[in-house]
Amino acid sequence: MSAASFDACVDTTLAELGAPDGALLPILHAIQAEHGHVPADAVPLIADRLNLSRAEVHGVLSYYHHFRKEPAGKVVVQLCRAEACQAVGAEALAEHARASLGCDFHQTTADGTVTLEPVYCLGQCACGPAMMVGDRVHARLTKEKFDALVERARRQP
Numbered sequence: 001m002s003a004a005s006f007d008a009c010v011d012t013t014l015a016e017l018g019a020p021d022g023a024l025l026p027i028l029h030a031i032q033a034e035h036g037h038v039p040a041d042a043v044p045l046i047a048d049r050l051n052l053s054r055a056e057v058h059g060v061l062s063y064y065h066h067f068r069k070e071p072a073g074k075v076v077v078q079l080c081r082a083e084a085c086q087a088v089g090a091e092a093l094a095e096h097a098r099a100s101l102g103c104d105f106h107q108t109t110a111d112g113t114v115t116l117e118p119v120y121c122l123g124q125c126a127c128g129p130a131m132m133v134g135d136r137v138h139a140r141l142t143k144e145k146f147d148a149l150v151e152r153a154r155r156q157p
């Protein structure tokens with residue numbers, strides 16, 4: 001990844017917005033969409049382009065857990081931790097996910113294949129617990145279903 005590729009994300013986003021006001025979050029989203037995470041190298045460049053301090057950019061980047069500072073695994077699993085899913089067993093499922101994957105939320109498995117992330121509602125509240133594997137939503141999860149879905153995603157090329 002080069003500064004030029006971060007610059008391109010900044011240029012494109014600023015062109016879409018028409019002004020730098022309020023551009024920080026859209027730029028962070030654009031860089032993560034393009035690169036899979038927001039590398040530390042991008043922070044000074046963004047700060048310069050938006051006339052912000054590096055601390056301001058870093059503060060926003062750290063505040064929102066959505067933004068990854070490290071590359072994600074091949075499969076991103078987002079497990080719903082919001083209230084409706086918690087009422088139907090999401091916490092036990094989260095414990096199972098941690099144990100099964102051997103990593104915590106915001107971490108990637110030792111083999112680099114699966115990144116576990118929390119998410120706060122996937123619009124499946126009536127049929128939780130819910131999660132996303134890649135860009136697909138799955139509901140009415142059990143521990144067995146969780147394992148099967150993750151294993152299937154791991155095996156896909």
Ligand code: FES
Pocket residue numbers: 080081082083084085086120121122123124125126128129130
């Ligand atoms: S609370 Fe989990 S999908 Fe809405």
